[in-house]
Amino acid sequence: MNNNNNNNYYNNNSMNQGNSKIQVVLRKRPLLQKEIEKGNGAEVVEVVNRQQINLLDPDEINHRYNLHYNVNKNRFKETHFTFDSVFDENSNNFQIYQEVGEQYLNDILEGFNTTIFAYGATGAGKTYTMVGSKDMPGLMNIMLDGLFQKVKQKEVTHDVTVRIAYMEIYNENLKDLISSDQKNLDLREDPKSDVTLIHGLTEVEVTDPQSIANILKIGAKNRSKDSTISNEASSRSHAILQISIESADRAEGLEKEIIVSKLSLVDLAGSERAWSNKSKVSKLEGAKINQSLLTLGNCIQALSEQSEKGPSKNNFIPYRGSKLTRLLKDSLGGNCRTVMIANISGSILSFEDTYNTLQYASRAKNIQVHVHKNVIQSSNHVSNYAAIIEKLNRENENLRNILNSENGRFPPINGNSPMHMNNQLDPQLSQQLEQLEQLVKVHFDEEQGCFRTIQESQMKQEKIYKMNLKLQQELQKGSANNQQAQHFREQLQINNQGMQNIQQTIQEMNQRFRSLQEGRKMIIQKVKGAQLPPKMITYLQNLVAVNEAAISNLEKELTYKQNEDKIREKEIEIAELSDQLQLRDRILIQQKNVLEQNEIAPHYSKFANIKDTNIIISSISPAYTQNHSININHNGGGYGNNYNNLNISMHSIDQDSIPSMTKINNNNRYSNPRQSADRVGRPVAKNILSIQDIQNLVKPKSKGKKRFIPSARVQSQVNLSAKNPTNFTNSPSGSNSSHKRPLYPYLNAKKQRVQKMQGDPLHSHTPQYQKQKKNMQSSMMEEQSTANISYSDTNLSPNSKNPYSSYNYQNYLVNKYTNHIYSIQNLESLDNSQRKSSNNTPSIKNKGGINKVQSQRNMPTFQQRKNIVEYDVHQSPYVKSFKNAEEAAASRKNKLMQLNLNLDHLKELYTKRQNNQ
């Protein structure tokens, strides 16, 4: 068997990313002395070729060698096995490396994880293969030597870091083989990456193969050993050497790429059943060693089935069953190229172990892994750019020196390089290099120029835009005189023309910049494909990278500057805003103070004392538009000395108001027991009217729309809206008014009832009928009487210190939404008009006059009521100061208005800022 044949015929592992199968390699070791002695040198394994072996029938071998070795295998027939590669007893570790290990090194440095593990029974040659012996270095050493050679090559252009960790799993305990601390280590799964992490593991950065050899020696010393009958120096632990490689392009360019990978080299413990050996290993220990191996076997079985049948719900891979499988999880079923070296002895004495190993290895052949490159991308921050450019330049300086020394291509940097004299470079190459160099330089000069022009133009545009905004604001303010305004307009025109020109330049430059970027791609291709020595190509590529970085730097600097400007603007805004907030608070305090100035509060409540039909609207607030109900306290009017009375109290407060709605009324004015019920026996009750009802009530009559009037005595409509607060009309029924007052519904009903009784001989003369008839007539009469409406703050304490008391709050609202004062004015104007229209105005000083009027007629006439109103109004000591109060209220209103304007202005500023964000 010639293992020196270098034809690579086991290339089932594609070097690209994607699916690949575990590579299973079989290694048969030479017979040991004792096997030759004990077993007569009888072998049961026949290597057929570099991929196939036969496991011979042991009975036949027993027979051939005249042996009686009991192999415990019933009727075993010669069996044929195929693997990715087979190494016979003549192969050495270097050959294994060359044919199995070396091929992975490049990929490891390119970011592919790789695991090589040796599997087999005790004494089958695992440690020999992985760790080696005194005379023969194992794969751990050889692979790392090879890796370091590759690292050195890569270090020309990359920063490479190699770190090593060495650990063992013994008795299901994980130990650090590098550290002298023999503590058990913890395994943890990172929930995010699903990667098993080892807590507290020593990782040593290594820079040369010698330090690796030292670490391996320390590790070998620390490894748990036990002398078993089957193998004197057998290790009963699983040893794992983990090499982590991290590399980043030194000329990292614009996007930083860090390639990370892991090479794991594993020497497993003997796979035979520990307790079947006559070793001193306790059953527990044996079981624990095997726990890992059994779980490994189960994982291999499950993975193999999964690869054959595809993933299924029932196909659970029991990685968590042991520490070994938790650690090798990635190597077995994850992102890792894996090589299993199945070690066997050909001796008939090991038939059973060999058979088991071959079965195991055959199953592992089916396992598929999905491999991908591990690359971490990180975009460089603007502050890194200078460093990158410096680094690239340094890199190129080095390359330049190397090229100089090799070829004498470049003129010496310090002018006296001896290598310069040694002008060995092929003139054609030299010319080609120079041309490409020139091409790169010219190209990037233009790109940079173009980019700068765009930047500058955009800045100019921004400036002009801001200037225009100011000019427009000045014009809008209207404070400029004609000449100035003319000047502003001319300036705007010039600016706009300038803006157009700049816009055109930007467009052209952008177009040019885009085509230059296309050109850049072509140059990169040209450099890549140039027929030049690799170092020259690297030099040129670096030159491109330096220039690319410079442009990106410009871009980043611009963004950085823009962001900084934005931040500065924001900071100014924040400062202004906090000033405004302070101002707002000051205004609010001032508002509160104004609200608390009780001395100027007019005592509208006086009006409530007029014994007449009143609609007392305590506040007209935005609640009109909100879903507040309004308490109406309807006092059924009485007879005799009691005037009909309807008080509507509206305490509708907007949503963030503090007080709840209250009803107000002067119910208690009535001593007549009938006050508890209205004339038709309806109990006096608070009727909850909807906003709509109130609106209907107070709205001017609209044609075709039925208005609900909660009292027979309410005949006047008033528009309380702020827009038209003076629209106060009085339209007594029966007068010439164009307003036809609808009959109050219960009166209609009553009328009908009375009419019914009239037609009924049984009832028409009964006292009940008479009473009802009278009642109805008086009601109707009453209904026809006139009413007036006044607005009043009844039951509201004008002396309240609480700015949110109904009174103050209401006044605040009134001032804000304007109508209360108008209402009073209305009342006054009504009085005035009344006075004008009536020459026999009763003496306002004659209080008895009122009684007289009242006693003369049960129900005061409209005229009389007006007079009463007039009388009372003018009698009131408050009304005397009405003008003053009105003025005070107006000035307060102005103050509040000003404060509100300030607040509105603040709000406006705030919204503007928010919109600009």
Ligand SMILES: Nc1ncnc2c1ncn2[C@@H]1O[C@H](COP(=O)(O)OP(=O)(O)OP(=O)(O)O)[C@@H](O)[C@H]1O
């Ligand atoms: N390919 C080989 N060429 C020469 N000698 C070998 C080879 N393989 C193994 N041996 C020898 O066989 C013996 C057992 O090998 P080794 O210790 O490597 O077995 P192992 O499988 O690691 O056993 P354990 O499971 O106990 O660690 C050693 O003396 C070793 O030197």
